[in-house]
Amino acid sequence: MLKIENLTRSFGGLTAVDDLSLHLETGDIQGIIGPNGAGKTTAFNLITGIYRPDQGRILLDGQDLSGLTSDVISRRGIARTFQNIRLFGKMTVWDNIITAFHQRMGHGFWDAVFHLPLFKSREREVCKESLAFLERFGLAERRNELAENLPYGEQRRLEIARALATNPRVLLLDEPAAGMNPTEVEGLIGLIRDIHREFDLSILLIEHHMPVVLKLCNRVQVMDFGRTIAAGDPHEVTGDPVVIKAYLGDEEDGL
Amino acid sequence: MIATAIQQLLNAAQLGAVYALIALGYTMVYGTIRLINFAHGDIFMLGGFVGFLLVSVIPGLPVAVMIPLAMFITAMIGVMIERVAYRKLRNAQRMSLVITALGVGIFLENLVRILVGPQARQIPAQLPNKVLKLGGGVVITEDKILVILISLALMVILWVFVNRTLIGTAMRAVADNRDAVQLMGVNLNLIIATTFAVGSALAAAGGIFFGQAYSIDPYMGIDLGWKAFIAAVIGGIGSIEGAVIGSFLLAGVEVLTVAYLSSNLKNGIAFGLLIILLLIRPNGIMGRAELKKV
Numbered sequence: 025m026l027k028i029e030n031l032t033r034s035f036g037g038l039t040a041v042d043d044l045s046l047h048l049e050t051g052d053i054q055g056i057i058g059p060n061g062a063g064k065t066t067a068f069n070l071i072t073g074i075y076r077p078d079q080g081r082i083l084l085d086g087q088d089l090s091g092l093t094s095d096v097i098s099r100r101g102i103a104r105t106f107q108n109i110r111l112f113g114k115m116t117v118w119d120n121i122i123t124a125f126h127q128r129m130g131h132g133f134w135d136a137v138f139h140l141p142l143f144k145s146r147e148r149e150v151c152k153e154s155l156a157f158l159e160r161f162g163l164a165e166r167r168n169e170l171a172e173n174l175p176y177g178e179q180r181r182l183e184i185a186r187a188l189a190t191n192p193r194v195l196l197l198d199e200p201a202a203g204m205n206p207t208e209v210e211g212l213i214g215l216i217r218d219i220h221r222e223f224d225l226s227i228l229l230i231e232h233h234m235p236v237v238l239k240l241c242n243r244v245q246v247m248d249f250g251r252t253i254a255a256g257d258p259h260e261v262t263g264d265p266v267v268i269k270a271y272l273g274d275e276e277d278g279l
Numbered sequence: 280m281i282a283t284a285i286q287q288l289l290n291a292a293q294l295g296a297v298y299a300l301i302a303l304g305y306t307m308v309y310g311t312i313r314l315i316n317f318a319h320g321d322i323f324m325l326g327g328f329v330g331f332l333l334v335s336v337i338p339g340l341p342v343a344v345m346i347p348l349a350m351f352i353t354a355m356i357g358v359m360i361e362r363v364a365y366r367k368l369r370n371a372q373r374m375s376l377v378i379t380a381l382g383v384g385i386f387l388e389n390l391v392r393i394l395v396g397p398q399a400r401q402i403p404a405q406l407p408n409k410v411l412k413l414g415g416g417v418v419i420t421e422d423k424i425l426v427i428l429i430s431l432a433l434m435v436i437l438w439v440f441v442n443r444t445l446i447g448t449a450m451r452a453v454a455d456n457r458d459a460v461q462l463m464g465v466n467l468n469l470i471i472a473t474t475f476a477v478g479s480a481l482a483a484a485g486g487i488f489f490g491q492a493y494s495i496d497p498y499m500g501i502d503l504g505w506k507a508f509i510a511a512v513i514g515g516i517g518s519i520e521g522a523v524i525g526s527f528l529l530a531g532v533e534v535l536t537v538a539y540l541s542s543n544l545k546n547g548i549a550f551g552l553l554i555i556l557l558l559i560r561p562n563g564i565m566g567r568a569e570l571k572k573v
Contacts, residue, residue: 072462094461104462112455115448123452124463126445150445190464 025050025226026071026102026194031080033070040066042250044080046228048194053220053227055237055258058247059271064230065107067247068196072104073097084194103192105183107199107230113172117163117182120171121154124189154189161185177208181215188223195219197229201236213239234262246270282416287538288531293423293492295530296430300485301507302514302522303437304478310454310517311474312369314376318360318383319482320504326353326483327495328391331402342405346429346487350480357479358472366468384500391497402490426488433484434523437477441519450474454517509553515566524564 026048033041041063048054056064069075071082073094082089089097112120158164161181166174171182180200187195200216201209213236220227231237237244237258244261246254248270254261261267301323308316330349333340340348364383368376406422413419441447452460453470461467486495489503506529514525529549536548560566 074458095464095466098462098464106459110456110459112452112459114455115451119448119451122445122448123460123465126449126463126465186463190462 025052025085026228027083027086028067028071029081029083031067031070031082032078033066033075034078039250041070041077044247044250044252046245046252048226048228050226051220051224053216053229053240053242055241055244056228056230056247057232057234057237057244057262057267058253061249062247062270063250064247065198066250068104068198068228068230071097071196072102098190098192101191101193102196103187103190103194104196105180105187105198105200107202109179109183111171111179111183111186114170116168117158117171117174118154118167120182120186121157121189122150124186125150125154157185157189176203177211180204180212184215184219188219193224193226195223195225195227197227197231199230199232201231201233209233209236212236216240238262283538285413285415285417286419287534289417289419289423289427291531291534292427292527294534295527296427297485297489297503298507298510298530299434299523299526300430300481300488301503302511302526303434303519304482305508305511306514306516306519306522307450307474307478309511311450311457311471312365312376313373314365314380315508315516316478317377317380317504317508318387319478320500320502320507321384321387322353322357322360322479322500323482323486323489323503323507324391324495324497324500325356325387325486326350326479327402327486327490327499328395329353329356329483330487331400331490331495332395334403334405345405346484349487350483353483353486354476354480357475357482361472361475366471369471384504388497388500395497397497399494399496400490401494402487404491406491422491426492430484430488433481437481438519440477446470446473506549509549513553513556513563515560515563518563518565521563521565528564 026046028044028046031041031044032039044063044067046054056067058064066075070077071089073089073092073096077090080090084100084102087100089100089102092100112123115123155164158167161184163178163182163185166178171179174182184197184200197216201212204212216227216229217240219225229237229240241258243256244258245252246261246267253270254264254267301319304319304322305316308314308319326349329352330345333345333349360383364379365376368379404422406425408420408422410418410420411424441450449460449465449470450473452463452465453467457467460470489495489499507526510525510529511522512525513529514521514523529552532552533545533549536542536545540548556564
């Protein structure tokens with residue numbers, strides 16, 4: 025499904041992502057773990073076209089995505105959420121979802137200028153679908169509230185709902201459990217499992233909460249200083265001394 | 280006494296409508312790309328000249344065709360300016376973009392001066408302009424009423440466009456979080472082009488109305504552009520409702536100053552109002568405090 029080959033990106037002297045290769049099979053839930061600054065989020069930014077790779081290729085079903093802009097990549101079927109939630113804070117919950125439907129409505133200039141769906145049956149379709157989305161994620165009652173006024177957990181859910189509204193095949197989740205308490209984390213694990221099945225997704229997720237990784241992922245890849253230092257079965261990999269060292273440092277460091 | 284006051288308020292409404300048509304372009308462009316488009320006053324001027332040329336080249340062109348056609352042509356010019364002058368600089372320092380906008384403005388003023396000459400011209404009256412007596416000595420011409428009504432109608436259409444259509448939703452999303460919006464599959468270039476098109480079209484309507492009521496010349500966009508910019512800032516730049524409120528407020532203050540104090544004080548009071556209002560509400564009437572994320 026998603027195949028990353030030898031992806032490299034430097035910023036000044038720092039190689040943030042160094043020769044990253046990764047293969048996400050259809051239906052996989054794959055984890056990327058690693059200490060802070062290991063290049064995980066940069067990898068996501070490369071996949072979603074926010075940065076251009078210096079080297080390497082990103083293939084979605086065999087088609088090269090490297091160098092395409094974010095909106096095109098989104099239309100090809102990759103969606104993501106952010107570590108620090110990036111909703112349209114000053115817009116309503118409803119408008120957040122509607123914006124994500126934008127791409128389904130055609131995107132040529134005249135299309136967009138004269139696309140006043142207000143007067144068209146398509147708008148009704150969008151409304152119905154949008155409402156269904158909000159209901160699915162338990163946000164229907166909140167639809168007229170500004171996104172920034174939602175409690176944290178609901179903002180996370182809205183961000184995931186908005187990503188799914190773009191109709192992706194691959195979903196990238198950047199630390200979805202960050203800042204959540206154990207109960208909320210349990211809920212999140214359930215939610216990811218459900219959407220994985222319901223929306224036929226392949227999921228790539230960055231996460232520090234090991235329980236989330238162990239419960240969800242069928243494969244995990246560990247990054248440190250831009251490099252892949254281990255990959256494989258989550259239970260085996262997290263027991264690997266190299267991985268433990270990357271996370272906890274050398275014994276000589278005084279830990 | 281009351282009749283004079285009503286008369287003055289009608290004058291203020293007409294001037295406010297023209298300000299608003301320009302101020303909306305400032306505020307929309309600022310909202311999407313955080314640029315104070317200093318060339319916008321000159322797009323207003325261009326709109327007036329496009330209308331003037333249409334009437335001159337095609338005599339007898341009905342006003343109901345002339346205005347939309349001029350709006351369309353000016354919209355395309357606005358899109359072209361964004362494409363040629365601003366797009367490459369979108370991620371450059373703000374200062375480069377602002378200087379470029381000033382340059383585009385000077386270019387447009389001089390281009391029009393070379394092409395049609397520096398003298399002031401009037402767009403021949405197209406709107407019906409019978410004088411109506413409203414009783415109590417209040418007098419208004421039909422074109423004044425039409426200008427106010429058409430402007431208000433355009434503002435309502437804009438509101439519906441921005442708040443009730445998909446592309447309008449995308450425009451607001453760009454204003455809210457430009458990085459995230461592209462990940463929704465929204466073509467940023469298209470949305471920004473649309474913003475310029477809509478802003479320029481509204482300014483063109485303003486230019487034509489102004490050119491029928493007063494006159495047009497290549498430098499008219501400077502004074503009017505600044506005033507409309509002030510109106511947008513008073514209202515809270517980035518806010519559509521704010522631009523309209525600020526425009527009518529500014530026009531009201533100006534007209535009443537001229538009527539009851541002195542025409543010499545007009546600009547002094549207008550700019551004084553700007554300073555006082557910004558001291559009290561630094562983000563304008565409708566503006567929201569922008570919190571910098573740390």
